[in-house]
Amino acid sequence: xxxxxxxxxxxxxxxxxxxxxxxxxxxxxxxxxxxxxxxxxxxxxxxxxxxxxxxxxxxxxxxxxxxxxxxxxxxxxxxxxxxxxxxxxxxxxxxxxxxxxxxxxxxxxxxxxxxxxxxxxxxxxxxxxxxxxxxxxxxxxxxxxxxxxxxxxxxxxxxxxxxxxxxxxxxxxxxxxxxxxxxxxxxxxxxxxxxxxxxxxxxxxxxxxxxxxxxxxxxxxxxxxxxxxxxxxxxxxxxxxxxxxxxxxxxxxxxxxxxxxxxxxxxxxxxxxxxxxxxxxxxxxxxxxxxxxxxxxxxxxxxxxxxxxxxxxxxxxxxxxxxxxxxxxxxxxxxxxxxxxxxxxxxxxxxxxxxxxxxxxxxxxxxxxxxxxxxxxxxxxxxxxxxxxxxxxxxxxxxxxxxxxxxxxxxxxxxxxxxxxxxxxxxxxxxxxxxxxxxxxxxxxxxxxxxxxxxxxxxxxxxxxxxxxxxxxxxxxxxxxxxxxxxxxxxxxxxxxxxxxxxxxxxxxxxxxxxxxxxxxxxxxxxxxxxxxxxxxxxxxxxxxxxxxxxxxxxxxxxxxxxxxxxxxxxxxxxxxxxxxxxxxxxxxxxxxxxxxxxxxxxxxxxxxxxxxxxxxxxxxxxxxxxxxxxxxxxxxxxxxxxxxxxxxxxxxxxxxxxxxxxxxxxxxxxxxxxxxxxxxxxxxxxxxxxx
Amino acid sequence: xxxxxxxxxxxxxxxxxxxxxxxxxxxxxxxxxxxxxxxxxxxxxxxxxxxxxxxxxxxxxxxxxxxxxxxxxxxxxxxxxxxxxxxxxxxxxxxxxxxxxxxxxxxxxxxxxxxxxxxxxxxxxxxxxxxxxxxxxxx
Numbered sequence: 052x053x054x055x056x057x058x059x060x061x062x063x064x065x066x067x068x069x070x071x072x073x074x075x076x077x078x079x080x081x082x083x084x085x086x087x088x089x090x091x092x093x094x095x096x097x098x099x100x101x102x103x104x105x106x107x108x109x110x111x112x113x114x115x116x117x118x119x120x121x122x123x124x125x126x127x128x129x130x131x132x133x134x135x136x137x138x139x140x141x142x143x144x145x146x147x148x149x150x151x152x153x154x155x156x157x158x159x160x161x162x163x164x165x166x167x168x169x170x171x172x173x174x175x176x177x178x179x180x181x182x183x184x185x186x187x188x189x190x191x192x193x194x195x196x197x198x199x200x201x202x203x204x205x206x207x208x209x210x211x212x213x214x215x216x217x218x219x220x221x222x223x224x225x226x227x228x229x230x231x232x233x234x235x236x237x238x239x240x241x242x243x244x245x246x247x248x249x250x251x252x253x254x255x256x257x258x259x260x261x262x263x264x265x266x267x268x269x270x271x272x273x274x275x276x277x278x279x280x281x282x283x284x285x286x287x288x289x290x291x292x293x294x295x296x297x298x299x300x301x302x303x304x305x306x307x308x309x310x311x312x313x314x315x316x317x318x319x320x321x322x323x324x325x326x327x328x329x330x331x332x333x334x335x336x337x338x339x340x341x342x343x344x345x346x347x348x349x350x351x352x353x354x355x356x357x358x359x360x361x362x363x364x365x366x367x368x369x370x371x372x373x374x375x376x377x378x379x380x381x382x383x384x385x386x387x388x389x390x391x392x393x394x395x396x397x398x399x400x401x402x403x404x405x406x407x408x409x410x411x412x413x414x415x416x417x418x419x420x421x422x423x424x425x426x427x428x429x430x431x432x433x434x435x436x437x438x439x440x441x442x443x444x445x446x447x448x449x450x451x452x453x454x455x456x457x458x459x460x461x462x463x464x465x466x467x468x469x470x471x472x473x474x475x476x477x478x479x480x481x482x483x484x485x486x487x488x489x490x491x492x493x494x495x496x497x498x499x500x501x502x503x504x505x506x507x508x509x510x511x512x513x514x515x516x517x518x519x520x521x522x523x524x525x526x527x528x529x530x531x532x533x534x535x536x537x538x539x540x541x542x543x544x545x546x547x548x549x550x551x552x553x554x555x556x557x558x559x560x561x562x563x564x565x566x567x568x569x570x571x572x573x574x575x576x577x578x579x580x581x582x583x584x585x586x587x588x589x590x591x592x593x594x595x596x597x598x599x600x601x602x603x604x605x606x607x608x609x610x611x612x613x614x615x616x617x618x619x620x621x622x623x624x625x626x627x628x629x630x631x632x633x634x635x636x637x638x639x640x641x642x643x644x645x646x647x648x649x650x651x652x653x654x655x656x657x658x659x660x661x662x663x664x665x666x667x668x669x670x671x672x673x674x675x676x677x678x679x680x681x682x683x684x685x686x687x688x689x690x691x692x693x694x695x696x697x698x699x700x701x702x703x704x705x706x707x708x709x710x711x712x713x714x715x716x717x718x719x720x721x722x723x724x725x726x727x728x729x730x731x732x733x734x735x736x737x738x739x740x741x742x743x
Numbered sequence: 744x745x746x747x748x749x750x751x752x753x754x755x756x757x758x759x760x761x762x763x764x765x766x767x768x769x770x771x772x773x774x775x776x777x778x779x780x781x782x783x784x785x786x787x788x789x790x791x792x793x794x795x796x797x798x799x800x801x802x803x804x805x806x807x808x809x810x811x812x813x814x815x816x817x818x819x820x821x822x823x824x825x826x827x828x829x830x831x832x833x834x835x836x837x838x839x840x841x842x843x844x845x846x847x848x849x850x851x852x853x854x855x856x857x858x859x860x861x862x863x864x865x866x867x868x869x870x871x872x873x874x875x876x877x878x879x880x881x882x
Contacts, residue, residue: 347812384810384839415810415840453841683830687792694789718830721816725823728788740816 107135125629149178156632184215217250283312318348381410412447546582581610643679827853
């Protein structure tokens with residue numbers, strides 16, 4: 052087969068083209084408004100959308116405003132989009148209107164969307180179905196099922212119906228999906244059973260546990276491999292011993308993914324019945340992931356049997372098997388693995404040795420003599436000529452010494468001679484060493500870290516906080532200069548360090564970008580001005596809040612709030628209520644930056660009230676903002692979301708909890724899991740914790 | 744009863760009783776009732792907020808836990824079963840050995856000696872130490 056190196060760049064360009072066109076359009080619209088020139092037809096139509104519901108009925112495709120521009124009107128554009136979907140004769144435009152309604156998530160459009168299921172164009176119907184899935188309502192169940200059952204319906208529409216039904220929690224949906232899963236298609240028909248199973252899995256909270264387990268067991272024995280794969284994932288979440296007998300044969304499945312997930316599920320279930328099957332499988336393993344999964348499963352089920360079995364692999368004639376055995380011995384973290392790893396350290400293969408070095412560093416023990424034994428075993432490698440082995444040995448020794456070998460990291464890695472190892476290799480080793488030293492607060496790497504952070508080479512929370520704690524006037528000046536040149540990765544540092552001149556420069560950036568309210572310059576300068584907290588810039592910031600575009604309004608009002616304008620809290624809430632449902636997750640970060648007491652005191656009570664809204668997109672976004680500020684209180688609303696009757700709300704709550712960056716949320720979720728009495732909520736909590 | 748039947752295992756029998764059983768099996772496998780719905784637990788069987796006004800106390804500990812890939816989580820899940828425990832806040836270090844932890848608890852529900860006994864039951868080494876979080880946050 053001939054290689055076509057241009058395909059990748061071409062596909063990337065084609066993928067990015069719509070976004071680029073959207074940005075250019077957005078720029079032109081805001082620019083023309085600022086310049087005061089006559090509006091183009093597209094701009095005129097855009098301007099009339101909130102006030103004239105008929106404005107999109109006769110619009111031509113070339114005059115159709117961009118989706119981001121329409122969404123910037125928020126839910127004020129719903130009526131015009133409904134009329135567009137019902138009355139515009141151009142199917143391509145109706146598709147755009149359905150997509151935009153989907154993004155808005157305004158339930159006032161439900162009836163219009165349900166009517167549009169009768170549209171003659173399959174692409175329009177698909178987008179309408181998707182939109183109905185994003186606004187789950189019991190009234191959509193029968194029309195969607197009726198559409199699915201039409202014999203002349205397109206496959207992609209039927210698939211979309213199953214996806215949409217996964218969001219609508221209703222017993223009619225459960226009954227329908229179970230029936231669809233049971234009906235095996237003819238050979239020439241598309242097989243929708245995997246999609247039906249995925250949708251049913253989303254509704255698992257509506258089913259009795261025994262029924263659910265019975266269904267998953269049946270799917271594990273199905274003739275459809277996609278479905279079997281899905282069922283192995285489901286088994287790992289259910290952790291029911293009753294599934295073990297169905298999972299064991301899948302260790303021999305023809306698909307690698309199924310084999311791995313079956314072993315993973317057996318490990319999660321932890322039923323001793325699986326031990327023999329896992330031990331039998333171990334000598335036949337041919338993939339590293341499989342070996343790892345079996346090792347973890349066995350380590351839980353029968354530790355002695357595991358060490359007997361791994362002994363054979365650690366001394367296998369094939370180096371790649373010895374290498375993986377060493378890796379596994381490290382990952383299970385037991386000191387019992389040390390004798391086997393000591394043998395691997397003397398292996399003829401450097402790869403096996405390196406794997407063993409890393410593994411020794413991971414072993415855990417409270418026995419001081421064993422710890423010393425492990426450190427001694429690594430000693431010869433600390434001065435090893437092979438730089439990779441040396442690097443791993445030094446970090447492993449550092450770890451075993453409870454972080455007490457910074458000297459080795461500094462002298463043998465940070466001070467590495469590039470002429471001996473090549474510039475690229477040396478640079479990576481030096482960078483990793485500098486970050487490790489910075490995390491330990493070592494002052495010797497200050498200038499290196501300053502340079503690295505300012506040029507974006509190692510801009511992490513740990514390195515930024517290291518630098519902030521040691522920033523002198525020179526570093527502060529460089530941070531400000533970098534930010535003014537457009538390196539907005541430094542925004543949080545400028546805001547925290549408050550270098551001399553930061554406020555006038557941030558003000559100038561905001562004024563310079565006045566004609567481009569949706570630009571990064573506007574957003575970042577508002578963030579800096581808000582954080583610096585000098586109320587003298589409040590009038591300027593307030594002027595920026597008086598704008599129709601949603602994001603600048605949010606950023607401006609958040610800055611005003613931080614500068615002491617308590618009325619801005621009402622404007623933030625109003626913007627949230629107008630905001631497309633698709634944009635709400637992004638609003639969490641934009642608003643949660645205002646973590647100063649003055650801002651939280653004004654906004655938090657209003658967010659607490661929003662948490663009780665029936666609009667779950669809005670309610671959970673409000674809870675997610677509060678989760679950044681007051682995790683101990685806000686976590687309960689999101690865990691209640693996991694307990695909701697609606698699978699849509701459950702999924703949304705799960706996504707917000709999974710994305711919350713604070714480690715405290717992990718601790719709170721463990722507490723919730725330990726005390727949870729409902730199996731399906733506990734399953735979800737465990738799944739979130741596994742992914743965090 | 745499982746939802747699906749293995750097509751190869753279905754044997755058509757002329758006998759009426761077998762037909763009846765088969766029909767019932769198929770009915771069950773074709774969108775029959777999904778069984779009783781999941782029960783929703785009462786507030787007592789889930790985590791509930793405790794008002795800020797309730798007195799809390801904190802103890803800082805240095806622990807070593809039985810080695811396991813998820814040793815920290817296993818410890819938490821067992822200790823949190825006692826509702827006298829408010830929060831278990833770990834340091835950033837990986838692994839199961841010499842881990843710093845701050846445990847916040849409700850002294851009116853759980854006396855300190857009881858808490859320490861529970862911790863000792865779950866850990867291999869327990870030493871008291873100053874609260875970890877304050878030390879950890881310092882750059």
